[in-house]
Amino acid sequence: MSRKNGGGSNDDHNQDNLEMKGLMDALTKRDLEIKTFCENAQKEIKETGKIADDTKGALELLAKSGTEMQERLTALEQKGARRGKSQAQxxxxxxxxxxxxxxxxxxxxxxxxxxxxxxxxxxxxxxxxxxxxxxxxxxxxxxxxxxxxxxxxxxxxxxxxxxxxxxxxxxxxxxxAAPQVEGQRKAxxxxxxxxxxxxxxxxxxxxxxxxxxxxxxxxxxxxxxxxxxxxxxxxxxxxxxxxxxxxxxxxxxxxxxxxxxxxxxxxxxxxxxxxxxxxxxxxxxxxxxxxxxxxxxxxxxxxxxxxxxxxxxxxxxxxxxxxxxxxxxxxxxxxxxxxxxxxxxxxxxxxxxxxxxxxxxxxxxxxxxxxxxxxxxxxxxxxxxxxxxxxxxxxxxxxxxxxxxxxx
Missing domain, CATH: 3.30.2400.10 (Major capsid protein gp5)
Known part of the structure; x- marks a missing residue:
């Protein structure tokens, strides 16, 4: 298999580019999902005074997945920067x-x-x-x-x-919010x-x-x-x-x-x-x-x-x-x-x-x-x-x- 500049094959380079594009698309999609969940969270606070557990859990999961994708994207970008430099510099x-x-x-x-x-x-x-x-x-x-x-x-x-x-x-x-007496006006x-x-x-x-x-x-x-x-x-x-x-x-x-x-x-x-x-x-x-x-x-x-x-x-x-x-x-x-x-x-x-x-x-x-x-x-x-x-x-x-x- 032919290699260029000691940095990896053309197939590896193309595969990394495809994966980077997929990660960037996924991050963009995740940002839109976070925006939607944040809007839902504001509505829940307005209606119930707190954020529902499933909404909070979904936000935490999105934040965690976004961090993992960002780390993977950074690793691929760094790998691409190393490709083509002699002695892996x-x-x-x-x-x-x-x-x-x-x-x-x-x-x-x-x-x-x-x-x-x-x-x-x-x-x-x-x-x-x-x-x-x-x-x-x-x-x-x-x-x-x-x-x-x-x-x-x-x-x-x-x-x-x-x-x-x-x-x-x-x-x-x-x-x-406080304990209420039945029949009286609520707080x-x-x-x-x-x-x-x-x-x-x-x-x-x-x-x-x-x-x-x-x-x-x-x-x-x-x-x-x-x-x-x-x-x-x-x-x-x-x-x-x-x-x-x-x-x-x-x-x-x-x-x-x-x-x-x-x-x-x-x-x-x-x-x-x-x-x-x-x-x-x-x-x-x-x-x-x-x-x-x-x-x-x-x-x-x-x-x-x-x-x-x-x-x-x-x-x-x-x-x-x-x-x-x-x-x-x-x-x-x-x-x-x-x-x-x-x-x-x-x-x-x-x-x-x-x-x-x-x-x-x-x-x-x-x-x-x-x-x-x-x-x-x-x-x-x-x-x-x-x-x-x-x-x-x-x-x-x-x-x-x-x-x-x-x-x-």
Whole structure:
């Protein structure tokens, strides 16, 4: 059987493409099913005050199946990225740009001076930030520190072909259910709903570079891999958490979340206790919490908690296990305000809709680029986020944040 570039047969390649198409179609179908079930859930809450068990179970099953399909799709995309590279080396995110026909045509001066390339889920290889080729200089760039953006990983993924997502959102529930005396007027509860719209927003930025970069593929790959993609994910995470919804901002999770119920606090509570109270608050809103978001400083204080004999309670300095608390994954990010916590049903109560994956454009036709021998490299993405049940996200300050001497 003939093989190309050591990456597998043509039959294997075609089979993977068919499977990827099937998975993308299945994910699209699943998103429509989730939307239908969420609408049914809102109706059930309005009619009965709670979500039916079968509806809740179906939503959980859809969320789980979607995660499994997404993982399989990512694995296939990564496999495709490895195919064709010698010694099974993955093609970098930036190298995938310079290897396209659009880029090669522009670099050779053929058919115009603008190239547009959409990049989909390609893992970074070891050489994704290649050394700059500069005479009489040390190779490489001393990069600014990067912040790992992981809030997106907690939220249910989705796709859209529209410029806006419209959905029904519950805005309030007053539960006056109580034992009743026959023959007397029964207690009245109330539910409030509103039609919500989440507009697709664009996150983008650009950098100038000399024209010689067109002849220096590793340097272009370094530009794209090292800064542009990171810049998008950095701002995306801040938008998902803190966006105020004004102008072109996404309406983030924190502005829509329910305030932490401080009445749950008890004397002697620690930060760990407060997080458990918040988990209960989410559970009472009919969903189960799936994640915790903290500022790194607050997570450190929790991890450094010790017993009277100086043993760590929540951390083992010799292991690198994923941060978890009360059985839930902990995302530590500097986008989260210090001294506050956020607990939520990220996997069911909110959803990200990607309209356009990260797209890169390189052009000389920008202002006076031509006469200055410059090019412009631009990266952008388009997405929207819908929060179906704000009560299932709880945010608030730790009870000891006003006392800097208090323990974790």
């Amino acid at each position: 993955a093609k970098s995110w930036g190298q995938s740009v310079v290897d396209t026909e659009s880029f090669k045509s522009m670099a050779d001066g053929r058919l115009g001076r603008t190239g547009r390339i959409e990049v989909k889920a390609i893992t970074s290889a070891d050489d994704s930030a290649g050394n700059l080729v500069v005479t009489e200089r040390l190779p490489g760039i001393i990069a600014q520190p990067d912040r790992v953006a992981t809030v997106r990983d907690l939220i249910m993924p989705g796709r859209t072909l529209s410029n806006a997502i419209e959905y029904v959102k519950e805005t309030g529930f007053v539960n006056n 009245e509860s109330s539910l409030s709903f509103e039609l919500a719209t989440s507009n697709v927003r664009t996150i983008a930025h650009w950098i100038p570079a000399t024209k010689q970069i067109l002849d220096d593929a590793p340097q272009l790959a370094s530009y794209i891999d090292g800064r542009l993609r990171y810049g998008l994910t950095y701002v995306e995470e801040e938008q998902l958490l803190l966006g105020d919804g004004t102008g072109q901002n996404i309406l983030g999770l924190i502005p829509q979340a329910t305030a932490y119920n401080t009445a749950l606090n008890m004397a002697g509570d620690t930060r760990v206790d407060a997080i458990r109270h918040a988990i209960l608050q989410v559970r009472l809103a009919e969903y189960r919490a799936s994640g915790i978001v903290l500022h790194p400083t607050d997570w450190e204080r929790i991890e450094l908690t010790k017993t009277d004999d100086n043993a760590y309670v929540f951390a083992n300095p010799t292991t690198g296990a994923q941060p978890r608390l009360w059985g839930l994954p902990v995302v530590e990010t500097t986008a989260m305000p210090e001294g506050q916590m956020m607990v939520g049903a990220f996997n069911m109560a909110a959803q990200i809709f990607d309209r356009e994956n990260t797209t890169v454009e390189v052009s000389t036709e920008d202002r006076d680029n031509f006469i200055n021998n410059m090019v412009t490299v631009r990266a952008e993405e388009r997405l929207a986020m819908a929060v179906y049940r704000p009560e299932s996200f709880v945010v608030g300050a730790f009870p000891d944040t006003t006392d800097p001497t208090a323990g974790a």
